[in-house]
Amino acid sequence: MLNKVILMGRLTRDPELRHTQSDIPVASFTLAVDRGYSRRDDSQQQTADFVNIVAWRNTAEFVSKWFSKGQLVAVSGRLQVRNYKDRDGNNRTATEVVADECFFAESKRDGASGAAAFSPFGEPPAPSNVGLNAVSSGSDFEELVGDDGELPF
DSSP: OOOOEEEEEEESSOOEEEEOTTOOEEEEEEEEEEEEEEOTTSOEEEEEEEEEEEEEHHHHHHHHHHOOTTOEEEEEEEEEEEEEEOTTSOEEEEEEEEEEEEEEOSOTTTOOOOOOEEOTTSOOOOOOOTTSSEEEOSSSOEEEOSOOTTOOO
8 A cells, every 4th residue: 555645835824833642742734735727728727725734753843943834845744534523523534644754845045946854764964055165175075164053954
């Protein structure tokens, strides 16, 4: 069986971080994902799907710290459908994506595509800042000078 979802879209609101009773972090957010379709007269119509995303543990903490409303992000995970009863006792169904990995899909500075990502199995990758205050040491490697703060990319 295969259950894999990959989405890219913009956050409709800042992620909401909560903790379970056993103190496990969980973040929820919604992605607006563009979807174009053709009409009968062959004109293109643009619309969006609003997909609920849930992230757990380290991924939840990362998302709540670094993602914000309007940001373009990519999410890789699995589709989950669950049934529950609301406060009034009515049966409800929730469809959401459980995020395994969350990626920055654009640079924070200029909106260009980026490649920084977070996986729950490790820390975010080190940034590639070649050319940023670089000092040549005569080898194939360059020493970086300066402080980029706490940015994960």
